[in-house]
Amino acid sequence: MKNEKHHPLVRTIYLYLFALVGLALLTIGAVRFVDMGLKAFVFTKAEELQRLYEAMPPLMP
Numbered sequence: 001m002k003n004e005k006h007h008p009l010v011r012t013i014y015l016y017l018f019a020l021v022g023l024a025l026l027t028i029g030a031v032r033f034v035d036m037g038l039k040a041f042v043f044t045k046a047e048e049l050q051r052l053y054e055a056m057p058p059l060m061p
Contacts, residue, residue: 039046
């Protein structure tokens with residue numbers, strides 16, 4: 001059998017790094033989901049002006 005060395009520090013750093021990345025992605029997704037829900041049900045007129053400008057045809061010079 002081979003005598004393998006274990007690297008607990010590397011494993012711990014790897015675990016915490018990817019846990020932090022996962023929590024960041026989860027937090028960003030949750031914030032965007034709440035923002036979408038608030039815009040749809042609470043602040044329904046918040047983007048009305050932006051939608052109006054997107055619906056207008058481009059102006060000719």
